[in-house]
Structure formats: structure tokens, C-alpha cells
């Protein structure tokens with residue numbers, strides 16, 4: 001029998017640093033102890049799938065091929081047979097996003113039992129971003145360097161001041177559970193976060209996507225770096241097939257539009273002869289936002305950018 005974490009990471013706890021004071025560590029996983037013949041936990045997924053078949057299919061479908069089939073067909077329950085327990089230190093505003101993933105089991109540092117440590121997330125000046133105009137939730141680029149410098153230095157002073165107030169009132173006898181109300185959202189918390197691989201991949205789909213906030217994306221990327229050596233074949237399949245990674249989900253309108261383009265133009269596609277309207281979904285009465293999503297997909301598919309952009313302006 002082999003200890004997978006020890007085999008891949010030696011005696012040290014696998015850890016990735018995130019942001020200025022955060023980290024993700026793997027505390028434990030299942031399966032952690034492997035049969036001698038195995039070198040990664042990918043086998044546990046195929047093993048579970050073979051249980052549904054009630055016979056030894058190993059000679060017919062090797063683990064990797066079977067895992068990839070399961071991923072493509074969204075036969076998800078075998079992926080729930082692998083679990084990870086992480087120790088994560090993260091700012092509270094990131095924790096609020098992460099806690100929405102209800103399928104994880106969480107045990108968090110208590111600000112009622114313990115005094116919260118004096119650790120605040122202060123972004124570097126070059127990571128103070130502008131409000132996005134195209135995505136109302138998002139950010140992009142950088143703000144003016146002078147504004148960024150003022151923001152980070154005022155944020156730092158504000159955090160120091162709030163932590164001083166926190167300590168002073170606890171000293172005056174105010175309960176920890178109330179004194180913490182003066183602390184801002186960028187103070188760090190820490191928790192154990194346990195999740196099965198099916199739901200972890202769903203989390204990673206959503207939280208590595210460009211629509212997710214950059215700070216939570218950094219946690220998701222750290223998790224990917226940590227788990228990939230433990231389940232490399234599964235992560236390859238996820239990267240190839242997930243619609244949020246290498247794959248793509250097409251709507252009925254988009255399928256119809258692609259068919260229309262290829263039928264009109266023949267293959268190989270001659271975009272030079274097309275009229276702008278054949279490039280846009282606006283004739284299908286979809287919203288501007290949906291049309292923009294189509295344009296992004298069409299660009300990835302290598303369809304004619306110039307015409308799509310002209311259409312978007314018309315729409």
C-alpha cells in the first residue's frame with residue numbers, strides 16, 4: 001500500500017500560497033492509501049464506474065478512457081468517490097463567495113471563541129482594478145497608479161485602526177462576538193473545507209471563469225495546482241471537456257447560426273462573401289448580452305471577427 005500524498009509531496013503538507021497572507025493546504029484526501037499497482041487516485045473513479053457495470057471491464061476500457069467517457073457523458077457519481085479536505089486561509093469577502101458552494105463541508109475559525117489574527121488582505125498597487133463597464137459585477141485593468149497608491153495606503157491605515165479598536169474594546173470587556181463588528185471584510189479567516197471531486201470540479205468551473213472575482217480565481221487556481229498531480233488523468237479530461245475549460249456549450253440559436261453559416265458559405269468557410277446579418281444572433285431575437293456571448297464563442301471557433309463586431313454595433 002502507498003500513501004499518495006507522501007508519494008507526490010514527501011513528508012510536507014502540500015501547500016500553495018495565495019494572495020498576501022493566504023494559503024491552500026491539502027490536509028487529507030480519499031483515497032489516500034493506494035493499492036501497489038496504482039500511482040494516482042484516478043483509478044478510484046473508474047473503479048466506482050465499474051461497480052455500476054457489475055463486472056471487470058478493465059480489459060475493455062482502461063481507467064483513462066473510462067474516466068474520459070464519464071466526464072464527457074456527465075456520469076458524475078463516480079467522481080464523488082474522490083474527496084479532498086483542504087485547510088484554507090482566505091479573506092472574508094472571498095469566504096463569502098466560497099461558502100455559496102453548499103456541497104462542501106466547512107469548519108471555520110470562530111471569532112466568538114478566539115481573537116481573530118491581525119491579517120488583512122491588501123492588494124498590491126498594480127492589482128487595484130477599475131470597475132468594469134461591460135460586466136456590472138466585474139473589474140478590469142488597473143486604476144490610475146496614484147489612485148491605487150492612495151487606496152492601498154488608506155486601506156492599510158483603516159485596517160490598522162479597526163484592529164486597534166477591536167483590541168481596545170475587548171480590553172474594555174466587550175465580548176469578542178461583538179467587538180469583531182468593527183473589522184472589515186478583507187480580514188483573513190481560516191477553515192477546513194471538504195468536498196468531493198464532482199462538486200469540486202463544479203466549483204472550479206465557476207470560480208476559474210473570467211466572470212469570477214480575481215481573488216477567488218487565485219484560490220481556485222491554487223487548488224488546481226495542488227490536486228493535479230494526485231488525479232492527473234481526470235484533470236486532463238476536465239480541461240478537455242468542461243464547457244468552462246477547453247470545451248464549449250452551444251445554445252440552439254448558436255447551433256442554428258453555425259449551420260446557417262456553413263450551409264451558406266460551404267466548407268471551407270468564405271467569410272468575405274457573407275453579409276453582416278448572417279454573423280449575428282440578433283435576427284433570432286436574443287438579447288444583446290446573449291449575442292455578446294455568441295460573439296465570444298464564435299471568436300474561439302475562429303469565425304469572422306470583423307463581421308461579428310460590426311453586427312454587435314448594429315444590434
Ligand SMILES: Cc1cc2nc3c(=O)[nH]c(=O)nc-3n(C[C@H](O)[C@H](O)[C@H](O)COP(=O)(O)OP(=O)(O)OC[C@H]3O[C@@H](n4cnc5c(N)ncnc54)[C@H](O)[C@@H]3O)c2cc1C
Nearest residue numbers: 097100101102103104137199202203206207209211212213
Ligand atoms: C461569477 C459568479 C457571480 C455570482 N454572483 C452572485 C450574486 O450576485 N448573488 C448571489 O447571491 N450569488 C451569486 N453567485 C453565487 C451563485 O449563484 C451560486 O450560489 C454559487 O456559484 C454556487 O453554485 P451552486 O449552487 O451550483 O453550487 P453548490 O451549492 O455547490 O451546489 C452544487 C449543485 O448542487 C445542487 N444543489 C445544491 N443545493 C441545492 C438546493 N438546495 N436545491 C437544489 N439544488 C441544489 C445544484 O445542482 C447545484 O448546482 C455568483 C456565482 C458566480 C460564479
